[in-house]
Amino acid sequence: MSGAKTLGSDTAERVLVAGIYLADRENNIVPISSELGQSKHWIVDQQWIALGRGAIPDGLAPVTVSTVETPTPKFVLLNQLLGKLDLDRYSFVLVCDDDIGLPPGFVDRYMELVVAHEFALAQPARSHCSDIGHVFVEALDGLTARWTRFVEIGPVFSMRHDAARLLLPFDETSPMGWGYDFIWPVIIEKAGLRMGIVDAVPVDHNLRKHGAAYDYDSSRQTMAEFLAPRPHLSRHEAFSIIESYC
Amino acid sequence: MASIRRPRPTLSVVLCTYNRAELLRRTLDSLCRQSLDKALFEIVVIDDGSTDDTRPVVQAYESLLPLRYSRQRNAGLGSARNHGVFLSQGKILVFHDDDDLAGPRLLEEHLETHRRYPENRYGVLGYTGLNPSIAHDPLMRFATRVGFFLFSYPTLKNGDVLDFRYFWGGCSSCKREWLLDCGVFNPVFRFGCEDIDLGFRLSKHGFRVVYNSRAASYMVREIGFDGFCRRLHLQGQSNYVLSRLHNDPAIQEWAEVIGAKEAWARIGLKYDAIIRAGRELDRIARLRAECGLSMDEADTKLLHQCYFVAFRASKIKGIVEKANAMGANWSS
Numbered sequence: 001m002s003g004a005k006t007l008g009s010d011t012a013e014r015v016l017v018a019g020i021y022l023a024d025r026e027n028n029i030v031p032i033s034s035e036l037g038q039s040k041h042w043i044v045d046q047q048w049i050a051l052g053r054g055a056i057p058d059g060l061a062p063v064t065v066s067t068v069e070t071p072t073p074k075f076v077l078l079n080q081l082l083g084k085l086d087l088d089r090y091s092f093v094l095v096c097d098d099d100i101g102l103p104p105g106f107v108d109r110y111m112e113l114v115v116a117h118e119f120a121l122a123q124p125a126r127s128h129c130s131d132i133g134h135v136f137v138e139a140l141d142g143l144t145a146r147w148t149r150f151v152e153i154g155p156v157f158s159m160r161h162d163a164a165r166l167l168l169p170f171d172e173t174s175p176m177g178w179g180y181d182f183i184w185p186v187i188i189e190k191a192g193l194r195m196g197i198v199d200a201v202p203v204d205h206n207l208r209k210h211g212a213a214y215d216y217d218s219s220r221q222t223m224a225e226f227l228a229p230r231p232h233l234s235r236h237e238a239f240s241i242i243e244s245y246c
Numbered sequence: 247m248a249s250i251r252r253p254r255p256t257l258s259v260v261l262c263t264y265n266r267a268e269l270l271r272r273t274l275d276s277l278c279r280q281s282l283d284k285a286l287f288e289i290v291v292i293d294d295g296s297t298d299d300t301r302p303v304v305q306a307y308e309s310l311l312p313l314r315y316s317r318q319r320n321a322g323l324g325s326a327r328n329h330g331v332f333l334s335q336g337k338i339l340v341f342h343d344d345d346d347l348a349g350p351r352l353l354e355e356h357l358e359t360h361r362r363y364p365e366n367r368y369g370v371l372g373y374t375g376l377n378p379s380i381a382h383d384p385l386m387r388f389a390t391r392v393g394f395f396l397f398s399y400p401t402l403k404n405g406d407v408l409d410f411r412y413f414w415g416g417c418s419s420c421k422r423e424w425l426l427d428c429g430v431f432n433p434v435f436r437f438g439c440e441d442i443d444l445g446f447r448l449s450k451h452g453f454r455v456v457y458n459s460r461a462a463s464y465m466v467r468e469i470g471f472d473g474f475c476r477r478l479h480l481q482g483q484s485n486y487v488l489s490r491l492h493n494d495p496a497i498q499e500w501a502e503v504i505g506a507k508e509a510w511a512r513i514g515l516k517y518d519a520i521i522r523a524g525r526e527l528d529r530i531a532r533l534r535a536e537c538g539l540s541m542d543e544a545d546t547k548l549l550h551q552c553y554f555v556a557f558r559a560s561k562i563k564g565i566v567e568k569a570n571a572m573g574a575n576w577s578s
Contacts, residue, residue, distance in 0.1 A: 128433065135430045136332060141325040142294065142318025146332075239426050241332045246295075246318045 013091040015039075015111065015158075017046040020077050021098035023054030023067070028207060029098045030057050036096070039107040047085070049077050073175030074154075082168060093164050097155035101127075101204030110158075113145050113198045117245065120163035120193035121184060123151045127202035131209060136239040139202040145245045147196045149185045150238040153177035155205050166191055171226075178223035182232040255312065257287040257357055258334030258422070262326035263344035267299040269467060274307045276347040276463075282354040288312045292330045295320030322436025323415070331430055334422060341441075343416030345467035347377060355461035356419045366427075367452040369420035369445075371412050372461030373399060380468045384531040384541075388553045389469075395478065395557050404459040411500055412455045413445030417463060424448065432491070438484035442500065446492060471528040475521060475560040482506075482564020490572065506565040513559050514566075524556035 017036050021029040029048070036044055046063040050056055051072065056064050068077060078095065087093065092111065103109075106124075114122045125139035132138050137152055151157050154177070159167055166187050167180075174180065188195050259277065263270050270291075277289055289311050293300050295318060304315045318329055331339060338360050340353060352372065359370045374397060380386050389396040397414065413420075418441070428451045431440045445453060469477065485501040498504055513520065527549050534541060541549070 135426065138430075140318070140321075140329050140332075141433050142321035142329065235426055236337065236423050239332060240335065241316075241329070244316050244318070244329065244333065 014043045014045060014089055015092045015094055015107065016085065016087070016090040017044060017048075017094045017096055018078060018081055019047075019096040019098065020049045020051050020074055021060075022052050023050040023056065024052035025054075026207065027098040028100060029060060032096065032098065032100060032102060033060060033063060035102040035104070035106055036094075038105070039111075041108050042111055044107060045090070047081060049081055051077065073172075075170040075177045075180075076172055076175045079169045079172065087161065087164055087168075090161065092158050092160055094156065094158045095154070097205075099205065099207035100155045101206075103201050103203070106201055106203075110198055110201045113200060114158060114160075114196075117145050117147065117196055118194050119145075119147070119158075119196040119198075120160040120191075121151050121157065121167070121188050121195040123157040123197055125197050125199045125202040127204045130203070130205040134239065137197060139199045140244075141199075143199040143244050143246050145196055145198045145200065146241045147194055147243040147245075149189070149195070149233060149240045149242065150181060151184060151195050151197065152181045156203055160193075162191070163188060163193060163195075166193075174222060174226040176219065176222070178219050179226040179230075179232070182227060182235075182238055183230055185233050185238060186231045253285070255286055255288040255336045257282070257338045257340060257353060257419075258330075258336030259287060259289045259340045259342050259353065260292070260327060260330035260334060261289060261342050261344060262292045262294055262323060262330060263296065263300055264294040264320065264326075265296045265298045265300070266344045266467075267296070267303045269345045270300060271303045271306075272347060272466060273342070273344055274304070274311065274313075276349075277342075278307070278310050279350050280348065280353050281351050282357060284312055286357070287353055288314060288334070288336060290330045290333050291315045292326045292333070293317040294322070294326040321433065324431040324435040324440040325433040327415075327431045327440065328433065331422065331425055337422055338419055339422050339425070340419040341415055341417070342463065346374060346416060346463040346465055349462035349464065352461050352463055355458050359456055359458045359461065360419065360421070363456055366421045366424040367448075367454060369413060369418055369424075369448075369453060369455045370461065371402075371408065371414060371455045371457045372417045372419070372463060373457075373459040374414075374417045375399075375462060375464050377464040377466040379466060382535055383468055384535060384549065385471060385474060385528055385553065386465070386468065388550055389474065389557075392550055393554050393557065395474070399459075402457050402459075404457060406457040408455040408457060410445030410449040410453060410455070411442065411496075412457065413441050413448070413453070415441035417461075418455065419461075420448075420453075424451075424453070427451075428453075434487060435484055438481040439488040439501075440484075442497075443488055443491065446494070446497060471525050471556075475524075475556060478557050478560040479564040479567075482561035482566075483568040484564075485561070486565045486568040486572070486574075501565075502561065503565055503569075506562050507569070509562050510566040513555075513562070517559055517563060520552075520556050520559050524552040527552045 021027050047065045050064050050067045126137050340356050429447045489501040489503040
């Protein structure tokens with residue numbers, strides 16, 4: 001498969017992990033960062049922003065590229081982070097939150113399936129024990145992956161270099177990302193690319209209660225206003241499998 | 247492999263199947279003869295890891311029906327139905343079983359009822375009868391018309407608006423958007439209770455089920471005595487899981503978990519004898535039916551008693567075994 005070269009060879013490809021961790025709240029950043037660093041087939045560069053006044057955990061200093069103490073929306077920070085980097089060096093960008101549980105061997109298995117199914121934009125499914133916002137993203141047990149019309153804005157998603165060129169910078173009219181996931185399929189499909197969900201490596205997302213960090217009604221309103229003038233899919237259209245793989 | 251590139255149908259039939267190729271062929275045959283315009287519906291076949299001829303059987307109908315086929319590793323009914331829900335393009339989802347023949351107006355009647363009840367919160371229950379090939383089977387008649395171990399249609403009348411207990415998986419329909427908003431099947435249920443569990447969760451959002459007896463389908467599979475006992479054993483296991491998921495009086499009553507431990511203490515030692523007796527009486531009843539010999543009232547009563555006790559015992563056995571496997575604290 002393309003991209004799955006043995007680490008250390010001249011041709012091994014790079015994955016950029018870009019993320020934000022809440023330094024003053026309980027998080028899983030240490031095990032997440034450790035797991036992401038275990039890849040045998042990809043060169044994984046981690047670039048994290050520490051948000052809040054808490055201390056940087058042991059071992060995280062080398063991958064913590066900046067500290068932001070004032071509350072700042074996630075996608076504004078990601079734009080700042082990604083805007084400074086030469087993304088042409090990377091085959092994929094993996095955007096990652098700090099409150100997930102990754103299965104062992106996550107990067108290699110996930111990337112293998114993303115590459116095999118040619119997903120320009122993708123996410124791992126959420127495990128059954130996760131807090132689930134959209135039922136569509138919960139793991140389907142009999143499947144390995146599915147070509148879909150929906151990839152959510154977090155807690156983890158990946159963009160291949162060509163998709164990253166289309167989706168970056170993130171539109172800061174909706175700085176928390178509300179609604180991106182109903183616009184992305186229009187952009188991705190118009191470009192003739194594929195997006196999908198990888199069921200074989202579901203991630204846990206249950207550290208913090210869904211929506212606990214934000215006002216749900218307000219975020220819905222923000223999302224509706226953001227989507228109204230932009231081409232987007234309805235929920236009925238978006239929550240669809242185009243093709244599934246077992 | 248499924249392909250999505252055709253005009254969106256109004257209605258999607260979700261048909262999950264596992265190693266029933268021959269029955270599936272008859273089911274697909276019946277779906278070819280629908281009164282509803284084929285442009286308005288699609289059939290979404292989810293092959294739950296079959297090892298028989300399911301795939302070639304489906305392929306044979308690809309030119310006859312608006313058909314999508316998708317395979318998954320064997321994962322059970324809950325997962326398979328969710329797979330079908332997400333593959334479907336129709337706004338209305340009809341869940342159909344692979345051992346039922348569709349009556350010619352099945353899909354049109356489901357659609358008409360949804361048009362009369364357009365709010366998302368309304369689902370539809372159709373009627374499932376016995377195909378003439380099994381209509382005189384003593385066990386199937388008992389299960390559907392006397393003991394109600396399989397459906398309870400004689401207690402319903404056309405047009406009834408019912409609660410979650412009547413969202414019966416293989417003969418119901420609902421709006422796709424409603425599921426996307428309020429919840430889908432719980433994959434923990436591989437067989438049994440996946441429908442009642444979902445119906446119960448949807449009921450918290452106002453879900454109701456409208457009964458349309460003209461949306462008819464017909465069972466063609468003769469389950470047989472041992473098959474029925476196995477089915478109720480599995481059902482009992484699922485009932486226990488359901489009872490643990492929802493500590494609600496309506497679910498506790500439906501699942502029949504209360505008192506199961508005490509009941510098993512009374513009948514557990516006699517279970518094998520109960521099953522043997524039921525099996526033997528069933529055999530005799532079938533022989534008599536085959537010979538065209540009628541049964542008098544006393545014999546029929548005895549047969550039904552034996553069926554009832556055997557099936558109930560099988561369900562209780564399933565409940566108790568599952569409870570023990572899950573480390574139940576029966577005093578709570």
